[in-house]
Amino acid sequence: MNQGNLALEKTAIPFIRASITSGMISVSEQKVKARIQSLAEAIILQAIEDLFDSSERNKSIDFFKGENFTLCAETAGLSTLEQMRIIRMLAKAGFQTVSF
Secondary structure (H helix, E strand, C coil): CCHHHHHHHHHHHHHHHHHHHHCCCCCCHHHHHHHHHHHHHHHHHHHHHHCCCCCCHHHHHHHHHCHHHHHHHHHCCCCHHHHHHHHHHHHHCCCCCCCC
């Protein structure tokens, strides 16, 4: 991920994790949940895009191999089956991410 995206991941993932575990969602719970879900989706999409950038590929693969992909995927509302489909799609495209 480029510097902006890496900074986003470093701030967004802890925010997502804290929001889920602390119960801080209060004001407009539906809007906050929707925004967090959109953020998680954007992180996954950016990581997929970064696979095609040779300077960012290793960081992106680490994202998919680590717990951050699972956290973002679950936050985005993706089932385990949908997560497996993404990983399989990436494997078919030639990227060694992770296998279920």
